[in-house]
Amino acid sequence: MSIPHLRFAPSPNGRLHLGHAYSAFLNAAIAERLGGRLSLRIEDIDPVRSRPDLIAAIESDLAWLGIAFTGPVRRQSRHLADYAAARDRLAARGLAYPCFCSRGQIRAAAAADPPCDPDGVPHYPGTCRSLSPAEARARIARGEPHTWRLDMARALAEVPAAQAYTAFDPEDGERTVPVDPARWGDAVIARRDVPTSYHLAVVHDDAAQGITHVVRGRDLEAATDLHVLLQRLLGLPSPRYHHHVLILDPAGEKLAKSRGSASLADLRAAGATPEALRTRLREMSGFRKG
Ligand code: GLU
Numbered sequence: 001m002s003i004p005h006l007r008f009a010p011s012p013n014g015r016l017h018l019g020h021a022y023s024a025f026l027n028a029a030i031a032e033r034l035g036g037r038l039s040l041r042i043e044d045i046d047p048v049r050s051r052p053d054l055i056a057a058i059e060s061d062l063a064w065l066g067i068a069f070t071g072p073v074r075r076q077s078r079h080l081a082d083y084a085a086a087r088d089r090l091a092a093r094g095l096a097y098p099c100f101c102s103r104g105q106i107r108a109a110a111a112a113d114p115p116c117d118p119d120g121v122p123h124y125p126g127t128c129r130s131l132s133p134a135e136a137r138a139r140i141a142r143g144e145p146h147t148w149r150l151d152m153a154r155a156l157a158e159v160p161a162a163q164a165y166t167a168f169d170p171e172d173g174e175r176t177v178p179v180d181p182a183r184w185g186d187a188v189i190a191r192r193d194v195p196t197s198y199h200l201a202v203v204h205d206d207a208a209q210g211i212t213h214v215v216r217g218r219d220l221e222a223a224t225d226l227h228v229l230l231q232r233l234l235g236l237p238s239p240r241y242h243h244h245v246l247i248l249d250p251a252g253e254k255l256a257k258s259r260g261s262a263s264l265a266d267l268r269a270a271g272a273t274p275e276a277l278r279t280r281l282r283e284m285s286g287f288r289k290g
Contacts, residue, residue: 004036004212008067009202011043012054015263016061019217019247019255022281024067026244027215030170039209040069044077045194045201061264065274074209076201083196086204086234087148087189095155095233096189098136098146099128115185118222123185124149148190150230152182159232165224168213168240177241179225187226203227207236218243219254245285 008027010020031038040062044050059073076083090096101109106124114122128136129151140146164178189200196204206214206227221243231238246254255261262270267277 002210002212004031004034005039005210006031006034006036006213006215007039007041007206007209007211008062008069009041009043009205009216010058011046011049012051012058013046013049014054014257015265016058017255017257017261017263018267018277018281018284019261020061021065021264021277022247022285023215023217023244024062024065025278025281028067030213030215030242033170034213036213037070038068039071039074039211041074041205041209042076043198043201044075045080045083045196045198047077047193050077057265061268064268065264065277074205076196076205079201079205079208080195082208083190083194083201083204086200087195090150090189090233091148093158094151095158096148096150097129097131098140099124099149099186099188100139100144100146101127115183117184117187126186129186145192147188147192149186150184150189152184152186155229155233156182159229163228163232165228165238166240168242170242174240177224179228181225181229183222184226189230199223199226199230203230203234203236206239207231207234211239213242214239215242215244217246219246247281247284 006027008024010016027038040059042055042058044055055075062069087096105127106122109125109127110122111125114125116122128149162178163181164176166174167177168174187199188197190196205211224241224243228238230236249255249259249261253259257263264277
């Protein structure tokens with residue numbers, strides 16, 4: 001078996017907070033326990049929200065925490081052509097289609113009580129799914145802005161019915177988790193401004209980097225259903241997954257800059273040490289590994 005390979009994959013949209021520190025510590029602890037490697041991946045596909053100063057700040061916060069990474073840092077913004085190629089492969093097989101709808105048009109076309117995806121976004125009503133290839137090509141040639149959506153029904157028809165992934169728990173071993181990607185509807189796999197979405201880039205990169213174990217928060221657990229489907233469609237292996245508890249603020253909400261959660265930089269400026277943070281996180285996570 002190959003050496004276990006984990007990754008910590010923050011998006012440089014803001015400073016790191018305690019939730020990131022927990023995830024990074026847990027990744028490092030599990031990598032060590034498995035005798036594996038841990039890589040840093042910067043998920044900077046968003047051309048507006050990703051800022052170079054934030055990437056430098058992330059690297060400095062992680063160094064301060066004492067997290068050791070192996071190998072080069074992967075920056076997703078440097079691999080856009082690879083994601084575009086994966087998108088095009090899906091489109092060429094009729095599994096993805098361009099969607100020219102604005103948010104308003106999607107709202108207007110939606111049924112009265114549309115099904116929602118796990119993030120609470122109503123399923124796409126399917127307006128552009130039936131455009132003829134000639135019309136879609138002409139609209140793209142005219143420069144009309146468009147996303148690319150997975151044709152969920154066709155995608156599901158391409159893969160054997162019962163799909164699952166292996167979840168691992170550092171304390172409790174492994175279990176098989178069935179997936180239900182249909183709950184995402186015709187998900188966006190490539191945005192208007194970049195030829196990928198979070199989902200496509202993460203699936204591509206986990207395979208390209210040979211990631212064997214993904215350790216990330218429970219907020220991404222439902223997305224794994226879609227990731228497994230994309231892996232099957234693209235002929236990529238599935239890593240094992242561990243979705244850890246989320247570090248919540250005193251009001252029980254997810255930490256976020258928008259809610260005024262302290263960043264690691266704030267805590268550091270207030271005199272916190274990495275050791276103190278580690279102890280605090282152990283308490284906040286209920287003394288559990290994940
Ligand atoms: N970039 C994502 C985030 O910051 C994490 C992606 C992942 O671990 O799959 O939430």
